[in-house]
Amino acid sequence: MxxxxxxxxxxxxxxxxxxxxxxxxxxxxxxxxxxxxxxxxxxxxxxxxxxxxxxxxxxxxxxxxxxxxxxxxxxxxxxxxxxxxxxxxxxxxxxxxxxxxxxxxxxLKITGVPGRFCHKVSIHNSCHGVRKLHLSSASELVEPPYSKLRKILSLVEGIEICEPANTDECCGFGGMFSIEEPSVSVCMGQDKLKNHLDTGAQYITGADSSCLMHLQGIAQREEAPIRFIHIAQILAAGL
Amino acid sequence: MSTQHAKAAERFIRNKAQEEWHNETLRLVREKRDRQALLLPCWEQLRQLASQIKMHTITHLDKYIEQFANQAEANGAIVHWAKDAREHNDIIYAILGEHQVKKLVKSKSMLTEECHLNPYLISRGIEVVESDLGERILQLMDKPPSHIVMPAIHIKRQEVGKLFEEKLHTEKGNSDPGYLTHAARLHLRNEFLTAGAALTGANFGVAATGDVVVCTNEGNADMGTSFAKLHIVSMGIEKVTPHYQALSVFVRLLARSATGQPATTYTSHYRKPRKGCQMHIVLVDNGRSDILGDADHIQTLKCIRCAACMNTCPVYRRSGGYAYTYFIPGPIGINLGMLKSPGEYYDNVSACSLCYSCNNVCPAKIDLADQIYKWRQQLYSLGKADRTKKLLSGGLRYIFTRPALYGAALRLAPIINKTPRFLIYNNLNAWGKGRELPAFAKESFTRMQEKGKIT
Structure with missing residues (x-):
């Protein structure tokens, strides 16, 4: 193969x-x-x-x-x-x-993953993941809803999956946008973090550590009670 | 180091209540648009068709604009050609002079905003009255629009109440929207009755018939053109569309994309002057034919000015229209400003996180975000690249092209974690405004691999 x-x-x-x-x-x-x-x-x-x-x-x-x-x-x-x-x-x-x-x-067309993860997680859909890689349907387009991250996470034993409101709105990281437009970037991140927190999830997870890094920076500054984990770590949990 | 947009956005966000309200209000408009789009299973085909029709039309513009002008003249309209804003204004002033018009009533037109028609006419003694409610509010406040469809979206009704108390002598403290709208209507009725000419924009011009199509919600365009004996249409040359079949595609997309309505309240078709009246159409280039020759940005000519890209833009919603230095804000405005004058409007290019939502909502499928990305590549040669970003990019590239140095940096980086807070979190650290920095791992992936820890 x-x-x-x-x-x-x-x-x-x-x-x-x-x-x-x-x-x-x-x-x-x-x-x-x-x-x-x-x-x-x-x-x-x-x-x-x-x-x-x-x-x-x-x-x-x-x-x-x-x-x-x-x-x-x-x-x-x-x-x-x-x-x-x-x-x-x-x-x-x-x-x-x-x-x-x-x-x-x-x-690989996998139908199972080794990980077991008994927590509630909120999916963070990154813009490039959604609108460029088509990892999920985009809220702006009229197309059947789907989400590869949700599909793959649902293979994990014990997991509870949720998504924030406005699930594919940008978190405001945007690479150097985050330092060239810090006020808007932080404001977008705060709004995104709030929507994640409102789900009651214990973890925010996604396929892009860059968005997670930005949101984690805000969460730490605000001492928000939520943890961050890349989707690979959940899928591999216990290995 | 920050751009004008970044600075203005910071000021806008400082008033947190205003920022939240602005963001949420426009987000709701975007959601209304989503609901309308979902009701049409053929939505994505319509967008595709709209994009193709627009590309076809603008790449055959010589043929269609001439056909439109000939048809309009055959119908009895008088057609004028303006190569730029100055000619546009001169032509309109001359028409008004010929008819000894002292007062002009206008419906909404972003093209006249682009040409600075109002100050031009006012300085020559013409009274100009905006009749779109939002535009009228702003005119009384002496402010420009902050959004191209909902020009006064940033103004709260309490402010309108105060303004009307002073200008229209309404009841003190009454900011009931119904009451204020009624007061504006009474006031405007008198203006409609006494104006010597009415000016409208044009959402579309139909080449096959010579029709001018104007979409409004307030019916103010029709009020103006029904009373005055002189109707002047200010129309950009890219607004022409081949025929009614093509028009039907845009009419289905426009209001749904703009405000989440299935159609605007009024979609008025003007074909010929009323008996004893005159209809003039001023066709304006003002840079549009230059864009036709620009492969990277020709798609901006597909724009139907629905503002869906503004309503969805997370940056626009959180910075407001005035944060942009060009009179059209948001993703389309960033691009149009750069096309107008890069040296003047480069400050807006930072106002984009490259989330690509604008590309997805645009009913004409303009590649708005891709174009902003391309403008960023050009800032360097324009000498307008941000110094900090340039330094950072250069520094990172230096390290990344030298794997051994990269390895050493990875090993040394954790030292930064131990740096005293005051040295890191200061005014020089844009990241640190509202965010903690991530900590470097004790051992990088590369180091673990070198040590044989990953097998």
């Missing part, structure tokens, strides 16, 4: 801030029969620079990425927005990049 030998891309901020997300992804893939390979020397896909207006600065990073991952049939990454960026900017190699959940559902 081609996917038994798949490349694993660990985004820069996951590497430095949330390595546990990378570790969970690694163990989860192994448990599901994929033998992930994490090439040495990988850094960043270049998205932060490009969204800030320095796409040219991202080109050497994209080339490095290509060098390291070109030989793999599938490249998996636990970050929807990095997957989108690579897919849109890396041509042939880019089309082999999958966000973790879509890889599990669309390629």
């Amino acid at each position: 081609p996917y038994t030998h798949s490349g694993l891309f660990i985004p820069c901020y996951i590497n430095a801030l949330y390595p546990e997300v990378g570790v969970a992804t690694w163990h989860l893939l192994k448990d599901l029969g994929v033998k992930p390979v994490c090439p040495a020397g990988q850094t960043c896909c270049g998205q932060p620079m490009a969204n800030a207006g320095f796409e040219r600065g991202a080109i050497p990073l994209l080339e490095e990425f290509k060098k390291r991952f070109d030989s793999f049939e599938y490249v998996i990454t636990p970050s929807a927005s990095c997957a989108v960026f690579l897919r849109e900017h890396l041509g042939r190699t880019g089309h082999r990049v999958y966000e973790l959940c879509e890889f599990l559902l669309d390629v």
